[in-house]
Amino acid sequence: MEAEDDATGQMIEDEEIYVNGGEDGDESKRHRPIISSEQLDIEAYAALYSGRTKISRLMFIAEKCGNASMQLDALRMAYDEIKKGENTQLFREVVVKIDGRLGPNYGPDGAWADAVDRRAEFRKEKLENELNAYRTNLIKESIRMGYNDFGDFYFAHGQLGDAFKNFVRTRDYCTTSKHIVHMCMNAILVSIEMGQFTHVTSYVSKAEQSQDALDPITIEKLRCAAGLALLEGKKYKLAARKFLETGPELGNNYTEVIAPQDVATYGGLCALASFDRAELKSKVIDSINFRNFLELVPEIRELINDFYTSHYASCLEYLGNLKANLLLDIHLHDHVETLYEQIRNKALIQYTHPFVSVDLHMMANAFNTSIASLEKELEALITNNQIQARIDSHNKILYARHADQRNATFQRVLQTGSEFDREVRAMLLRANLIKHEFNLKASRKH
Numbered sequence: 001m002e003a004e005d006d007a008t009g010q011m012i013e014d015e016e017i018y019v020n021g022g023e024d025g026d027e028s029k030r031h032r033p034i035i036s037s038e039q040l041d042i043e044a045y046a047a048l049y050s051g052r053t054k055i056s057r058l059m060f061i062a063e064k065c066g067n068a069s070m071q072l073d074a075l076r077m078a079y080d081e082i083k084k085g086e087n088t089q090l091f092r093e094v095v096v097k098i099d100g101r102l103g104p105n106y107g108p109d110g111a112w113a114d115a116v117d118r119r120a121e122f123r124k125e126k127l128e129n130e131l132n133a134y135r136t137n138l139i140k141e142s143i144r145m146g147y148n149d150f151g152d153f154y155f156a157h158g159q160l161g162d163a164f165k166n167f168v169r170t171r172d173y174c175t176t177s178k179h180i181v182h183m184c185m186n187a188i189l190v191s192i193e194m195g196q197f198t199h200v201t202s203y204v205s206k207a208e209q210s211q212d213a214l215d216p217i218t219i220e221k222l223r224c225a226a227g228l229a230l231l232e233g234k235k236y237k238l239a240a241r242k243f244l245e246t247g248p249e250l251g252n253n254y255t256e257v258i259a260p261q262d263v264a265t266y267g268g269l270c271a272l273a274s275f276d277r278a279e280l281k282s283k284v285i286d287s288i289n290f291r292n293f294l295e296l297v298p299e300i301r302e303l304i305n306d307f308y309t310s311h312y313a314s315c316l317e318y319l320g321n322l323k324a325n326l327l328l329d330i331h332l333h334d335h336v337e338t339l340y341e342q343i344r345n346k347a348l349i350q351y352t353h354p355f356v357s358v359d360l361h362m363m364a365n366a367f368n369t370s371i372a373s374l375e376k377e378l379e380a381l382i383t384n385n386q387i388q389a390r391i392d393s394h395n396k397i398l399y400a401r402h403a404d405q406r407n408a409t410f411q412r413v414l415q416t417g418s419e420f421d422r423e424v425r426a427m428l429l430r431a432n433l434i435k436h437e438f439n440l441k442a443s444r445k446h
Contacts, residue, residue, distance in 0.1 A: 048259035144173035177213035237274035243267030273342035
């Protein structure tokens with residue numbers, strides 16, 4: 001196995017092969033700054049979202065981050081955002097989490113909560129009376145609107161289960177394809193907030209059946225929702241494809257669920273973890289559609305390019321710097337470790353693939369790890385049959401295990417001969433049966 005991009009066939013021991021896995025391993029010559037591991041700008045992050053997901057993400061950051069000032073910033077913004085709405089249950093939760101640490105202006109505002117609850121009671125009674133009147137008159141469209149109003153009411157007050165039930169009840173009163181799509185989009189939104197991603201998949205499929213009622217923005221929303229469901233199900237390759245298919249029409253039209261920056265991050269990382277080199281080039285790097293999203297998150301764009309061009313030290317440094325912030329993402333946090341492990345394993349495999357032998361000292365340098373740790377990683381990959389090689393632990397060299405081409409050729413010839421022999425015998429048998437009219441005699445006896 002000779003180096004694909006080395007005409008002289010030099011082995012990795014040759015000092016011309018650099019630690020970063022490419023011909024130009026000198027980072028100082030590339031003039032590309034590595035991003036520093038900066039603390040997440042919570043205000044800028046929260047500004048990307050709207051509605052309930054904005055509050056959910058802020059509270060998730062407050063729960064997961066280990067930085068006290070960052071936690072209080074997130075809780076302060078969540079408190080302010082909640083008071084713009086009507087969810088008193090969530091308000092009381094955030095007040096408990098703040099625990100008086102932000103002063104009297106961020107305490108339990110009982111008067112506000114009571115006023116909101118009273119208004120909610122009046123509103124609920126009014127909606128019930130209206131819906132009962134619509135049912136009496138049997139006006140389908142009015143009943144549908146009544147259930148929608150109830151769904152919106154419950155969603156605004158944080159009663160997601162009741163909101164979901166009411167949105168789904170409109171299905172029996174939908175008279176057009178647009179009504180069905182509207183019902184599905186509402187069900188998807190509530191299901192994402194509840195974390196019920198099996199419902200998301202189901203209602204995405206149902207909405208996609210009404211193709212005539214789907215406008216370009218709704219199509220992109222459905223792709224994002226499907227991508228989130230697949231991500232949650234750890235189907236990273238399928239999730240990557242959904243996010244990569246998302247077009248620029250999405251814009252900022254789905255901020256109640258996802259931001260365009262998330263499409264780049266989720267799609268880019270899932271693609272790195274699951275796509276082969278050819279797919280990465282054609283579907284990610286050369287994709288005009290996805291390039292628009294990648295421009296919003298230059299770190300993801302650069303690490304993908306570094307991975308493809310085999311600048312692994314730079315790629316892994318980008319990943320390392322991004323990790324703390326990615327762990328604060330409400331949808332990605334459970335998958336960061338798995339995705340990082342898969343990306344790293346792919347990098348190790350890709351690094352070793354072109355060479356007859358690899359110096360483990362240089363490889364450890366490229367991956368910013370110790371030789372002992374690198375050996376363990378390589379052992380696991382060899383055991384799982386992902387790398388065909390053996391390790392010389394004494395000299396710290398990885399040798400590619402060559403397939404015996406001569407023996408393999410002989411085996412193929414023998415197999416072909418056996419198959420030919422079997423087929424010829426079968427043909428002769430059939431010819432003899434036909435010659436002696438055995439099949440006709442058998443049928444006559446019956």
